[in-house]
Amino acid sequence: MVSRKFVEAVKLAPERSYHIAHKAGVHPSTLSKIVNGIERVKHNDARVLAVADVLGLTHGECFEREEQPN
Numbered sequence: 077m078v079s080r081k082f083v084e085a086v087k088l089a090p091e092r093s094y095h096i097a098h099k100a101g102v103h104p105s106t107l108s109k110i111v112n113g114i115e116r117v118k119h120n121d122a123r124v125l126a127v128a129d130v131l132g133l134t135h136g137e138c139f140e141r142e143e144q145p146n
Contacts (some may be wrong), residue, residue, distance in 0.1 A: 077117070080140075082133065082138045087111065095106075100130045102123045111125065124139070
């Protein structure tokens, strides 16, 4: 699952999200689905990491920590 910081970075970026998506090589609708939680991603998803690079986020800032089952 993507982190809140990732979602906020996309939404609050001075650039339109479709420009961010194109720079990252991701389809704009895919980025929208990821940001809005429609498309669930696994930890270290390459699309999310590409967007992170465009936004200047570290890869560690992009994902919520996965809770280990008891």
